[in-house]
Amino acid sequence: MTTLTAGVIYTVVLLFSVVYSVHGLGGSATTVSVTYGSNVTICGIVAGQPSQRIQCWRNGQVFDVYSDVSFESIAGGRDLLCGVRSGGSSLVCWNPNLFPKRLYYNETVLLSKLAIGDSQICAITNRTGWNVDCWRDGEQFSTRNARLQSISSGLGFTCGVPSNNTVGIICFGINSELASSIQGEFSNFSMLNIAVGGNHACGVNSTGFLICRGDNDYGKIDVPIHKPFEFSALALGLNHTCALRSLNNSVVCWGGGGGNMSGYETGISFESIVAGLDFTCGLTTNNLSVVCWGEGWVRNGVFPLGFKLPLGTILPGPCVRSDCVCGMYTQYDNLCSGSGTICKPCDIASLLPPPPPPPPVGNVPRSSPSRPLRRGLLSFAIVGSVGTFAGICTIVYCLWTGVCFGNKKIHNSVQPTITSTAQNGPQLSNSSSASRSTTIRRQVSRAFGRQRSGTSSKHADREEEFTFADLALATDNFSHENKIGAGSFGVVYKGKLLDGREVAIKRGETNQKTKKFQEKESAFDSELVFLSRLHHKHLVMLVGYCEEREEKLLVYEYMKNGALYDHLHDKKNIDTNSSLLNSWKMRIKIALDAARGIEYLHNYAVPSIIHRDIKSSNILLDANWVARVSDFGLSLMGPESDSEHRPTKAAGTVGYIDPEYYGLNVVTAKSDVYGLGVVMLELLTGKRAIFKSSDDNNGGTPISLVEYAVPAIFSGELAKVLDKRVRPLEVNEGEAVELMAYTAVHCVNLEGRERPTMSDIVANLERALSLCDDSHGSISSGQISIISE
Incomplete structure (x- = not known):
C-alpha cells in the first residue's frame, strides 16, 4: 500500500446537492478546493464578477487564476488544481507554478462532477455507453460500461454510485487492492452517494443512514448516532470525517486531525465543506467566506482556528442558465453578475430514486402465478375505481341537495x-x-x-x-x-x-x-x-x-398479550411449538386487524385522524389475540380534504417514519400507510425495523428492514427473507403471504402518492386471509374469533 507523506493532503468534497436521480435532477457543483503537496493552496470561484474566475490563497497571498474565464467547478490534488469551464466543454489543470494545460475539450460530450485523488483526475460525462473519463500521468482512459451518478477520489482510487440503482458501488484506480476492498465492503448497500478519503469511504444509503467503511485508525469510520437523512454533505480527510447537518448546516466531525473544532464556533452554518489531510475548510452561509479549522491548519501556519481567508465572496454553486428544480438563491443575480442563476441544492430525500416498478398486475414474479393471487393484486385498482365512483356520486349529491352552496349543513358540530x-x-x-x-x-x-x-x-x-x-x-x-x-x-x-x-x-x-x-x-x-x-x-x-x-x-x-413487537423480537416469546404468531394465518390476521383500526381513523372518524407513530410496539394484542392500535400521543387531526396538507415537524420512530414526511415536514394519511408497511415487513421477516447485520466485526451494521426486504420481494426471492421461525406454509398460504408482501412493498413506496389507501390495504389483507382459510391449516384456539367487518 502506498505510504503517505506528511505533505500530502487528500481532498474530497461530496455535496448531496450533486447527487442526482436516474431522472437527471442536478444541483450545485464544488466551488471550493484544497491543493496539497509542496504548498497548501485553497481556491474558490469568485462571485459578483463578469466572469466566474478562480481566486486562490497560498502562504498568506491572494492571486487570480485565468481572470477572464468562467468556471463552474474546481478540485485539488497533489500539486494539482483543475477546473471545469462553464458549460462543461473544457477541463484545464495547473501545476504548482500555475502553468496551465488543457486536458479536455469537446463541445458535445460535456463534463461535470469533477473529482481528484492524488494524481488521478476523473469527471462524469454525458457520453452514451460509459460516462466517466479519467486522466492519470497525462494519459486519458474511460471506465467503460460503468455509468455513475456521482464520483469521489482518494488515495490512488476513485469510487462512484451506479446510475442504474444497483446495490453496491464501483471503485477503480492504481491502488486496486484498496479499491477492491472498499467496493466489497459496500456490496450489500444501496447507496445514494459516496465520499472517499485517504483509505476510507462514507456514504448515505437509500434509507438515509450514513455508512462508513475502510481503515478505522483514529475512529474515522465510527459514525455518530443519527437520524435518517440527518447529514447533507461530507468531507473526508486522511484520518477524519466531517458532515453537515441538514437541519441547520452546522458541522460535526469525528476521527483525528482535521475534525478538531475546539475553540471555533461550532454553531456556524456552512454551504459546503472540503477536507485536507488534517484540517477542514468550509464556505459560510452568512457571508460566503472561506474559513478553516483543525490540527493541521494550526500546525502548518500562524493562522488561528476559524481564520477567514482573504478571498472574495465565493459562489455557493455554479451560475447556470437552466431551470432550477429546487429553487434559486435569492441573491443569484448579484452573485452571478447577471450572467445566470444559482440553483439551491435539492433535499436528498427528494432525490431518492424510485423503487423498481412492481410486477405487472397478473404477472407476479413466480414461475406459475395462481389465478387467486392475480385477482388479489387487482384489488388496488378495483377499490380505487369504487372510490372514484363514490366521489362522483358525492359531488352529484352535493349539487342536488344544495349543501355545496350553504343551503344545508351536515354534522354541524364544533371542532x-x-x-x-x-x-x-x-x-x-x-x-x-x-x-x-x-x-x-x-x-x-x-x-x-x-x-x-x-x-x-x-x-x-x-x-x-x-x-x-x-x-x-x-x-x-x-x-x-x-x-x-x-x-x-x-x-x-x-x-x-x-x-x-x-x-x-x-x-x-x-x-x-x-x-x-x-x-x-x-x-x-x-x-x-x-x-x-x-x-x-x-x-x-x-x-x-x-x-x-x-x-x-x-x-x-x-391488553393481556402485550405488544406485537415483543412477540416478534423478544426471543423468549417465540417458541416454534407454542406461539400463535408462528402461524402465517395469524400474522396476516394481525396485520388486517391493525389495518382496519387505521382505516377507521382515516375514513370514518370525523374529522379524520393521522396517527403518526404506527409501529409494532404500538400494536397491542388482547386476550383473544385481536390486534388493536394504541398510543395517540403524536396524533393529529387529518386535513379536511385530500388536497390539503399539514406542514409540521416530522415526528415518529426511526425505521417507521415516512421518508417523504421526514424530508418535507408535510404529514398526510400516507405516512401511516408507510408505518404499517414496515410492520407488515416485520411480520413477514421477523426482523426489527432497523436491525444489525451479523457479519460485521464491530457488532453489526444498522440496516433498514425496507432496504433489506423490498429488493428480495421485487426479485421474486421472498422465501429468502421470510421468518424461518414460522411453521412451513400450508396449502394456499404461499399465495396469501405473497399478496401481503406485495401489499407491504406498495406501502413503503418513497412517494406518498404511489402508496395505497388504507381501504386498499384492508381489501388485500382480507383477500390474503381468505386464501389462508381455503388452506388445510387453521387457528385451533377456540378463543380466537376472526370476524369480517
Whole structure:
C-alpha cells in the first residue's frame, strides 16, 4: 500500500446537492478546493464578477487564476488544481507554478462532477455507453460500461454510485487492492452517494443512514448516532470525517486531525465543506467566506482556528442558465453578475430514486402465478375505481341537495381548538390550564357526538375521572413489578381497580429535567382528545383519566398479550411449538386487524385522524389475540380534504417514519400507510425495523428492514427473507403471504402518492386471509374469533 507523506493532503468534497436521480435532477457543483503537496493552496470561484474566475490563497497571498474565464467547478490534488469551464466543454489543470494545460475539450460530450485523488483526475460525462473519463500521468482512459451518478477520489482510487440503482458501488484506480476492498465492503448497500478519503469511504444509503467503511485508525469510520437523512454533505480527510447537518448546516466531525473544532464556533452554518489531510475548510452561509479549522491548519501556519481567508465572496454553486428544480438563491443575480442563476441544492430525500416498478398486475414474479393471487393484486385498482365512483356520486349529491352552496349543513358540530406546532405536535388552546382537560372533554363531546362511528355515539363522555389515590392503589403504588411498558409521555403499569377490572395505566413523568413538561402536556391532551371519541374493536379503548396537580394519568383497557413487537423480537416469546404468531394465518390476521383500526381513523372518524407513530410496539394484542392500535400521543387531526396538507415537524420512530414526511415536514394519511408497511415487513421477516447485520466485526451494521426486504420481494426471492421461525406454509398460504408482501412493498413506496389507501390495504389483507382459510391449516384456539367487518 502506498505510504503517505506528511505533505500530502487528500481532498474530497461530496455535496448531496450533486447527487442526482436516474431522472437527471442536478444541483450545485464544488466551488471550493484544497491543493496539497509542496504548498497548501485553497481556491474558490469568485462571485459578483463578469466572469466566474478562480481566486486562490497560498502562504498568506491572494492571486487570480485565468481572470477572464468562467468556471463552474474546481478540485485539488497533489500539486494539482483543475477546473471545469462553464458549460462543461473544457477541463484545464495547473501545476504548482500555475502553468496551465488543457486536458479536455469537446463541445458535445460535456463534463461535470469533477473529482481528484492524488494524481488521478476523473469527471462524469454525458457520453452514451460509459460516462466517466479519467486522466492519470497525462494519459486519458474511460471506465467503460460503468455509468455513475456521482464520483469521489482518494488515495490512488476513485469510487462512484451506479446510475442504474444497483446495490453496491464501483471503485477503480492504481491502488486496486484498496479499491477492491472498499467496493466489497459496500456490496450489500444501496447507496445514494459516496465520499472517499485517504483509505476510507462514507456514504448515505437509500434509507438515509450514513455508512462508513475502510481503515478505522483514529475512529474515522465510527459514525455518530443519527437520524435518517440527518447529514447533507461530507468531507473526508486522511484520518477524519466531517458532515453537515441538514437541519441547520452546522458541522460535526469525528476521527483525528482535521475534525478538531475546539475553540471555533461550532454553531456556524456552512454551504459546503472540503477536507485536507488534517484540517477542514468550509464556505459560510452568512457571508460566503472561506474559513478553516483543525490540527493541521494550526500546525502548518500562524493562522488561528476559524481564520477567514482573504478571498472574495465565493459562489455557493455554479451560475447556470437552466431551470432550477429546487429553487434559486435569492441573491443569484448579484452573485452571478447577471450572467445566470444559482440553483439551491435539492433535499436528498427528494432525490431518492424510485423503487423498481412492481410486477405487472397478473404477472407476479413466480414461475406459475395462481389465478387467486392475480385477482388479489387487482384489488388496488378495483377499490380505487369504487372510490372514484363514490366521489362522483358525492359531488352529484352535493349539487342536488344544495349543501355545496350553504343551503344545508351536515354534522354541524364544533371542532375542539387544536393547533399544530413544529416543535411539540398537537397543542390545545389553553385559557385555563387548571381546567384544560375538562374543557377539552366538553368540546370533544359536542364535536363528535354525531360522528360516523356506528356505536361511538353510545359512549359519549363514557370515560371516567379517577383520583390519583385510586390509581396508586390499583398499581401497588406504581411498583416496579407492575411496570409493563412505556408510551408517548410516560410509563405504563398494570393495575386492578376496586371493581375488579384489569387496566393499563399510563403515568406521565413528573420530573421536568427528564422530559419537557410541555411535551408531556401535549401528548396527554392529544390522547385524551382522540381516545375519548374513538370506539372501535381494533383501537385500544380509553377507560378514564386522572389530572391532579402535576400528575397526569390515562387509564386503558388491559391488553393481556402485550405488544406485537415483543412477540416478534423478544426471543423468549417465540417458541416454534407454542406461539400463535408462528402461524402465517395469524400474522396476516394481525396485520388486517391493525389495518382496519387505521382505516377507521382515516375514513370514518370525523374529522379524520393521522396517527403518526404506527409501529409494532404500538400494536397491542388482547386476550383473544385481536390486534388493536394504541398510543395517540403524536396524533393529529387529518386535513379536511385530500388536497390539503399539514406542514409540521416530522415526528415518529426511526425505521417507521415516512421518508417523504421526514424530508418535507408535510404529514398526510400516507405516512401511516408507510408505518404499517414496515410492520407488515416485520411480520413477514421477523426482523426489527432497523436491525444489525451479523457479519460485521464491530457488532453489526444498522440496516433498514425496507432496504433489506423490498429488493428480495421485487426479485421474486421472498422465501429468502421470510421468518424461518414460522411453521412451513400450508396449502394456499404461499399465495396469501405473497399478496401481503406485495401489499407491504406498495406501502413503503418513497412517494406518498404511489402508496395505497388504507381501504386498499384492508381489501388485500382480507383477500390474503381468505386464501389462508381455503388452506388445510387453521387457528385451533377456540378463543380466537376472526370476524369480517
